[in-house]
Amino acid sequence: MNVRLDRQNPYLRIDAVNVFVKDQDRSLEFYRNQLGFDLALDTRLQSGHRLVAVAPPDGTTVLRLIAPDPDSEDYQLIGRRTPIVFLTENVVAKFREWSKRGVHFRYTPRLRRIKHDSGASPSEQQPIWGGVMTRFEDIDGNSFSLVGFDDVSRALETQRQAIAEKLESERRASQELEIARMVQARLFPQTLSPFGTLEYAGICVQARQVGGDYYDFLNLGQERLGLVVGDIAGKGIAAALLMANLQANLRSQCAIALEHPQRFLESVNRLFFENTIESAYATLFFAEYDCREQRLRYANCGHLPGLILRRDESLDRLASTCTVLGLFKDWECTIGESSLFPGDTLVLYTDGITEAFNDRGEDFGEQKLVDSLRRHRDEGPRGLLQSILDDVKQFSPHEQRDDITLLVARCAGQ
Numbered sequence: 001m002n003v004r005l006d007r008q009n010p011y012l013r014i015d016a017v018n019v020f021v022k023d024q025d026r027s028l029e030f031y032r033n034q035l036g037f038d039l040a041l042d043t044r045l046q047s048g049h050r051l052v053a054v055a056p057p058d059g060t061t062v063l064r065l066i067a068p069d070p071d072s073e074d075y076q077l078i079g080r081r082t083p084i085v086f087l088t089e090n091v092v093a094k095f096r097e098w099s100k101r102g103v104h105f106r107y108t109p110r111l112r113r114i115k116h117d118s119g120a121s122p123s124e125q126q127p128i129w130g131g132v133m134t135r136f137e138d139i140d141g142n143s144f145s146l147v148g149f150d151d152v153s154r155a156l157e158t159q160r161q162a163i164a165e166k167l168e169s170e171r172r173a174s175q176e177l178e179i180a181r182m183v184q185a186r187l188f189p190q191t192l193s194p195f196g197t198l199e200y201a202g203i204c205v206q207a208r209q210v211g212g213d214y215y216d217f218l219n220l221g222q223e224r225l226g227l228v229v230g231d232i233a234g235k236g237i238a239a240a241l242l243m244a245n246l247q248a249n250l251r252s253q254c255a256i257a258l259e260h261p262q263r264f265l266e267s268v269n270r271l272f273f274e275n276t277i278e279s280a281y282a283t284l285f286f287a288e289y290d291c292r293e294q295r296l297r298y299a300n301c302g303h304l305p306g307l308i309l310r311r312d313e314s315l316d317r318l319a320s321t322c323t324v325l326g327l328f329k330d331w332e333c334t335i336g337e338s339s340l341f342p343g344d345t346l347v348l349y350t351d352g353i354t355e356a357f358n359d360r361g362e363d364f365g366e367q368k369l370v371d372s373l374r375r376h377r378d379e380g381p382r383g384l385l386q387s388i389l390d391d392v393k394q395f396s397p398h399e400q401r402d403d404i405t406l407l408v409a410r411c412a413g414q
Contacts, residue, residue, distance in 0.1 A: 016053055016062045017084055020077045021140050024052045024067045030139040031063070034101040056086065079141030089156045091132040091148040098136065106135040106143065177237070181209040184240050187247055189217050195225050196291035197342070200409040201381035202229075205352075205389065205400070212239025212282075213350050213403035214247060220258045223291040229348040229407050230284040231303065242280055246272055246325070261288060265299055265325075265333045272326040281326040285318075285348050289340060294411065296338045296346070301325050304351060305366075309373050311343030345384075345410045347373055352404035353388075356396035364395050381408040 021027040031037040031054040040062040041053035055062040068074035088094050091109045109132045133147040202215040212232030220226050232239040249271040256264045283303040306318035321334040356364040376387040
């Protein structure tokens with residue numbers, strides 16, 4: 001059905017055409033089994049009359065099969081020539097198909113060609129209207145025209161070709177998107193090497209095949225580990241490309257993060273700013289954990305607060321220390337410090353978790369995340385990740401709207 005987007009002219013089409021028959025069940029069987037029509041409607045009206053309608057496989061107009069009372073004027077219309085015309089691209093093929101099914105035709109298909117004046121100049125060739133036509137009858141003798149026009153056949157073939165090209169284009173796009181998904185999946189950490197007393201894990205569940213969320217673990221040397229969670233503005237392919245750019249910048253510059261974390265992030269911001277469009281930006285949480293000193297240095301670049309659930313059940317929030325990456329060439333970063341002692345758990349996440357909503361429009365929010373963290377705190381990092389995700393999905397069971405990324409790091413007891 002073609003529906004106009006504008007509402008200036010109210011929608012209008014032919015709904016149904018009446019065909020008078022003697023027996024609705026018998027006619028319904030004929031139209032469905034011999035003509036291949038579909039059942040469009042079969043219902044009983046409040047008045048007690050049965051309303052039956054059929055439709056050809058293509059188009060929107062339906063035929064209402066009406067069985068009038070034998071004493072009515074409409075009953076006299078059964079078995080008459082109707083003005084109803086069925087259009088097909090191949091009259092001969094339909095003639096052969098329906099004839100084999102026992103449909104009666106009044107005559108074999110006839111070819112007609114008529115020149116018509118299109119207003120073209122005498123030197124130009126006048127177009128020729130071409131058509132093939134015949135008439136067939138239903139089981140009650142109602143007759144219908146079956147016609148095919150050259151221009152209709154050409155238009156249908158053009159439409160088929162356009163649809164085929166569109167399907168092929170969509171197939172290629174889907175294939176390329178699947179390749180992009182597999183490539184992006186390889187950008188996330190593939191193995192987690194043991195790191196002293198720190199147990200850690202991360203997960204990214206994308207709303208689409210590719211997305212803009214990012215997490216990483218960077219071995220900075222000297223028993224220090226970098227933990228990263230980022231969120232690119234936007235979704236889909238564009239966000240995935242920016243995510244890959246940000247990851248490349250972080251990994252290429254992380255050598256200077258050990259002694260100069262501020263310079264490291266300023267360099268990442270500069271590269272991200274120079275290599276992306278003006279509107280591109282990312283929020284980022286970068287933390288460096290020193291296993292020997294149990295010290296956590298971090299930079300929260302416009303990201304959601306990191307959470308540290310202490311062994312005694314108290315909670316620390318690691319708030320923003322600077323603005324987002326990529327919007328400003330001149331960018332300054334402040335480094336915060338905290339600690340991570342045995343039994344403490346660090347959680348970094350993106351807004352796909354806190355902004356997941358239920359049927360009442362309520363957000364999962366930070367408090368429910370903290371409650372889930374406390375409820376499952378005795379589980380290992382991988383189990384804790386899955387339990388928190390299960391709580392989010394139980395709260396928000398409908399289709400995922402945003403990428404969900406979660407990183408957990410726990411300092412094991414000594």
